[in-house]
Structures are given as C-alpha cells and as structure tokens.
Amino acid sequence: MACARRGRRGTRLGAAGLLTLSTLIGTGAVQAGAATPQALPAGCSGTSPITCHYAVSPGNYDVTVSIGGTKAGQTETWAEARRLMLPATSTAAGAVTAYSFTVNVRQPEGQPTGQGGTGTSGLDLRFGGSSPQISAISVKPATRPLAAYLAGDSTVCDQPAAPYTGWGQMITPAVGPGAAIANYGDSGESSGSFLHNSALFPALLSKVKADDPVFIQFGHNDKQTSASAYRSNLTSMVTQVRAKGGIPVLVTPPVRRLFSGTRLTTTALHVNGVGVNLPAEMRAVAAAQRVPVIDLTAASKALIESLGPSASAQLYLRSSVDGVTDNTHFSQYGATKMAGLVLQSIQAQHLPLAAYLR
Missing domain, CATH: 2.60.120 (Jelly Rolls)
Incomplete structure (x- = not known):
C-alpha cells in the first residue's frame, strides 16, 4: 500500500x-x-x-x-x-x-x-x-494522525514485562506512519469495570476524534456478568464512541487453551459461569447497533484447534520456556498470531485502519 x-x-x-x-x-x-x-x-x-x-x-x-x-x-x-x-x-x-x-x-x-x-x-x-x-x-x-484506540483486558494491553504479551503490543509493526495505536487495555478488566473506571473508558473517550476507530474486546473477566449487563455495557461504549464521531468495532475475546480431547471446552469459548455465551452476545450487539465485529473467538478457535493440544501450547505461556503455565495469556509468539488474526479482519472488512497497514 x-x-x-x-x-x-x-x-x-x-x-x-x-x-x-x-x-x-x-x-x-x-x-x-x-x-x-x-x-x-x-x-x-x-x-x-x-x-x-x-x-x-x-x-x-x-x-x-x-x-x-x-x-x-x-x-x-x-x-x-x-x-x-x-x-x-x-x-x-x-x-x-x-x-x-x-x-x-x-x-x-x-x-x-x-x-x-x-x-x-x-x-x-x-x-x-x-x-x-x-x-x-x-x-x-504528528499532524492529525488517525488514532486507533484499544479497549480491553490483559490479552490486549501493553504488558510491561515478558513473558506476558498482549496482542495490542504486536499489532503495531503492521501500522504505517500516519496512524497510531493507543492501547488503553488494562489487566483484569471486565466490560463493566472498564466502562466505569475514570482512567479507562472515560479517559479513552475524551481523546477520540472523528473517524478514529475504537476496538472493544471484553469477555475474559466477565465471568459472572449477566447477558443483559454485558449487552448494556457494550452498547453504552458503542453509543458514546459514536457520539464523539468515532467508529466502534467490537472484538470477540480470543479463546483460552482448554481442551476436551481435540476440541476446546465451553469455558475456553467464553461461556461464563452463569451460562452466558459472551461472544454470541457481542455478535448480537454488533448486529443490533450495526457496527463491525471482528470475530476473534472464531478465528482463534480455528487456529488453536488446528494446532491441537500440544502444538498450541507455544501460543500461551509454558513452564519450560516462560517459567509459568498459563492457558489464557499469550507468549510474544502467540500475541503476534492473535494480532495477525485481527489484522486479517481489519483488511477484509476495510475498516478505517486498513488504509494504513503495511
């Protein structure tokens, strides 16, 4: 380009x-x-x-x-x-x-x-x-750059210390000059806590300009969130971003590496503790609000299941390599793979950031 x-x-x-x-x-x-x-x-x-x-x-x-x-x-x-x-x-x-x-x-x-x-x-x-x-x-x-804002949790954020790595840290090499990634992801946040913490969504929103995309990914920490509360939180963020002239984009959460045989479990696919299928609810909000959705749940599921229980371990944190076993958070390699899936969808849907990708 x-x-x-x-x-x-x-x-x-x-x-x-x-x-x-x-x-x-x-x-x-x-x-x-x-x-x-x-x-x-x-x-x-x-x-x-x-x-x-x-x-x-x-x-x-x-x-x-x-x-x-x-x-x-x-x-x-x-x-x-x-x-x-x-x-x-x-x-x-x-x-x-x-x-x-x-x-x-x-x-x-x-x-x-x-x-x-x-x-x-x-x-x-x-x-x-x-x-x-x-x-x-x-x-x-920079003179009026496009700012692409990321709203999310520990799988997205700028992790300060290795081996933990958010995909927001690995999307940046693909973004050319004239566009900046402003990563407001924060560890441990649910859709509700992010929405109401003044350092998070309100701080992000205060900087959004017309046509700036805002990528919104939550689910990992919405373990007990009801369907109605989850939809309400996402809808509120979408509505407020639109009111500033920004372009909201919903991103379903990437899967955890939790297998039953060769298939991921419902917990890995973000069916939470009260039975809410969070990715399905996010897709429903996207349809109702007519906003783009990046289905990272489906894309990461296909990737992780294609690799299988053994080979997929390299995308997450392994005791033998990283000193910790963690099937939720990504290694640098895994975060790079997740960033690639996000970028593929940005390009395929011709979202605002697509014009700046290398």
Whole structure:
C-alpha cells in the first residue's frame, strides 16, 4: 500500500560518508570507514540494547529511525511499554534503511491504571537484536494522525514485562506512519469495570476524534456478568464512541487453551459461569447497533484447534520456556498470531485502519 512505501526506504552512505535526517529531536549522523567509530543519535546510550529517551509531552509523534551504519547489524525496534515497531531487521555494513512510524505517548506509558509500573514520562525507544545499529532518529509531533484506540483486558494491553504479551503490543509493526495505536487495555478488566473506571473508558473517550476507530474486546473477566449487563455495557461504549464521531468495532475475546480431547471446552469459548455465551452476545450487539465485529473467538478457535493440544501450547505461556503455565495469556509468539488474526479482519472488512497497514 501507499503508506507502506512511505514507511521504508533504503540508502547507502555517500562519498562524503554522511547520512542526515531533518530532525526536531535526536539528530545523529554516521561516519563511514572502519577507523571512525559510529556515534549514537542524541538522547541515546548503550550498545545492546541501545536505549533512547526524548522529553516530549503526551500525544502522538512521527518517528523516523535510520537502521544500520558502518557495521553489519540486526536491529529490533521497540517503543514505550514493549510495543514492537520493527521486527529484527538485518543491514549490511554501510547500508542504512529509514523506517517511519507514529507512536502514541501516554503517562502511564503502559496499562492506564499503572499495573506493572508507570514507565517514564516522554518517549522511550529501545533497539535490541543481536547487533543493533542506529544512525539517526527524528521525532516530531504528528499532524492529525488517525488514532486507533484499544479497549480491553490483559490479552490486549501493553504488558510491561515478558513473558506476558498482549496482542495490542504486536499489532503495531503492521501500522504505517500516519496512524497510531493507543492501547488503553488494562489487566483484569471486565466490560463493566472498564466502562466505569475514570482512567479507562472515560479517559479513552475524551481523546477520540472523528473517524478514529475504537476496538472493544471484553469477555475474559466477565465471568459472572449477566447477558443483559454485558449487552448494556457494550452498547453504552458503542453509543458514546459514536457520539464523539468515532467508529466502534467490537472484538470477540480470543479463546483460552482448554481442551476436551481435540476440541476446546465451553469455558475456553467464553461461556461464563452463569451460562452466558459472551461472544454470541457481542455478535448480537454488533448486529443490533450495526457496527463491525471482528470475530476473534472464531478465528482463534480455528487456529488453536488446528494446532491441537500440544502444538498450541507455544501460543500461551509454558513452564519450560516462560517459567509459568498459563492457558489464557499469550507468549510474544502467540500475541503476534492473535494480532495477525485481527489484522486479517481489519483488511477484509476495510475498516478505517486498513488504509494504513503495511
């Protein structure tokens, strides 16, 4: 797509040995030649990882990073609370690739209630990988970007510490410049608690602009919620988002990894403790309110059952790998798979964010 073509471009160091970007904050340059050590951009320190901090106010920022330099490298790019912006990218010695994205900066930078820590004010970037190489960084305020808001629980949120990973942290590499993911997901939230906590839905709603999509996923923590209360909570969020000119999108919850033989149990499929089939209720609200629905329950069910009880374990947390066994929360790999299912539906339904996907 056009935004993907705008997001990357390759270049090599010229005869003068200097690569520059027009920058507001964090200007850096790279000198060619083995005899000259590569200088880090302003605001950055370390070698592996390289960490960079910029004292900006909350808001949305267009960021361009020049990956590569005088040495061959492999670089991953992360922003704020473990949001992956660029998977591991290899560059040859002397080659530099400019990569652009838009970052939503908040405080707290991860979960809105501060679970897992509040992070630091401003914008934080982290460059990992086997041999990270950074030549220059540009940060500037974004001009009227599309903001895609995420309302959800621990399977969605910006989890501050590995191995737990929300799919909202893994959707970001697919989003090109001009659109930012504003993840207001928070651990332990039900549809009702999220709706009424001033740090969550009211805070999200206050920032929604015309045509901003708001993706709403709840179910994991609605274990005792009645059908009528669940429908009422979802309908209230849909109505309020619409009143601000935003575009609500309902997302049915991804399945838990709970098998009976080769099939997932009703608990895995979010039939709750009082017998309410939560995904079915969400689909009914979507039909009644005429809003798009991403059926992540059905898509994740098909994926997990196709893998079976053994192979599907890698999508969740395993004691042998992660130090904990958890059949609800995702590993980074699993969150990436869930993000891919969400992205497929966004593209298939031509939802507002689709135009910005790489």
